[in-house]
Amino acid sequence: EGVGPQEYTLIKMKVIKLPPKLACFKNHNVFFVAATLRPETMYGQTNCWIHPNIDYIAFKTKNNEVFVCTQRAANNMAYQGFTESDGVIGDFINIKGEDILGVPLESPITIHKVIYSLPMFSILKEKGTGIVTSVPSDAPDDYAALQDLKKKRPLREKYGITDEMVDPYEPCPIIDVPDIGNLCAVTMCEKLNVQSQNDKEKLKEAKDLCYLKGFYDGVMLVGDYKGKKVQEVKQILKEELVKASKAAVYYE
Numbered sequence: 138e139g140v141g142p143q144e145y146t147l148i149k150m151k152v153i154k155l156p157p158k159l160a161c162f163k164n165h166n167v168f169f170v171a172a173t174l175r176p177e178t179m180y181g182q183t184n185c186w187i188h189p190n191i192d193y194i195a196f197k198t199k200n201n202e203v204f205v206c207t208q209r210a211a212n213n214m215a216y217q218g219f220t221e222s223d224g225v226i227g228d229f230i231n232i233k234g235e236d237i238l239g240v241p242l243e244s245p246i247t248i249h250k251v252i253y254s255l256p257m258f259s260i261l262k263e264k265g266t267g268i269v270t271s272v273p274s275d276a277p278d279d280y281a282a283l284q285d286l287k288k289k290r291p292l293r294e295k296y297g298i299t300d301e302m303v304d305p306y307e308p309c310p311i312i313d314v315p316d317i318g319n320l321c322a323v324t325m326c327e328k329l330n331v332q333s334q335n336d337k338e339k340l341k342e343a344k345d346l347c348y349l350k351g352f353y354d355g356v357m358l359v360g361d362y363k364g365k366k367v368q369e370v371k372q373i374l375k376e377e378l379v380k381a382s383k384a385a386v387y388y389e
């Protein structure tokens with residue numbers, strides 16, 4: 138932090154069926170946009186995370202698509218050429234996170250035809266877009282939050298999350314990390330006995346190791362760049378996704 142702008146890959150996840158609060162955009166392609174530092178992990182995406190209590194907006198881009206993210210992120214995007222007129226978001230509608238949970242999405246690269254937006258409470262509203270891609274094989278926060286939903290029926294029920302949105306989705310090996318294995322987040326969470334997404338200290342320890350080793354020593358196990366190092370693949374995949382209009386580059 139404080140060392141200049143961070144570059145994120147903005148992953149565009151297309152809404153398959155609009156929730157009632159977004160019905161006014163029925164003639165548009167609507168995307169939940171997630172900011173990630175690890176586009177090459179999209180192979181292992183199982184869902185998308187939304188914070189139920191954060192405010193989001195839906196706004197039109199200059200390509201007449203609709204993006205959903207925090208207003209703060211939309212403001213940044215307006216200064217990065219995403220909107221019709223520079224620095225201006227234009228018309229937008231406000232939505233609460235809880236109104237866009239359980240939404241079916243189509244996401245680039247993942248093996249799942251449909252994934253769902255699910256609740257996560259560690260999302261920070263001042264970072265990225267407030268929407269996060271979930272890769273439970275390689276991100277301890279994602280694994281812990283997914284396990285919470287798998288284990289806690291009342292949590293699912295509170296937010297109208299059905300079994301079909303959670304049960305078929307399991308961490309899937311996409312990257313081999315020397316000394317840790319091919320499901321580094323799962324392995325570290327089990328080793329440190331992480332109990333839930335609120336287990337902050339243990340999760341920090343798990344993340345420190347997984348992120349460092351995953352990024353610097355990880356080797357791809359799947360996809361067109363199987364056998365190549367994560368560090369090399371990151372850039373290539375970002376460019377491919379952007380070229381295919383499935384992602385964009387976003388700074389903050």
Ligand code: A2H
Pocket residue numbers: 143172173174175178259260261262263264265266267268269270271272275276279348
């Ligand atoms: B990363 P940095 Cl597999 N609140 O994507 C909390 N976390 C957020 C967020 C927010 N508002 N916005 C983005 N993030 C997460 C994938 C991933 C990520 C993997 C491994 C490492 C990793 C799958 N989740 O990040 O504080 C997103 O998770 C390593 C740090 O800006 C995003 O990339 O450095 C990362 O945090 C951005 O974190």
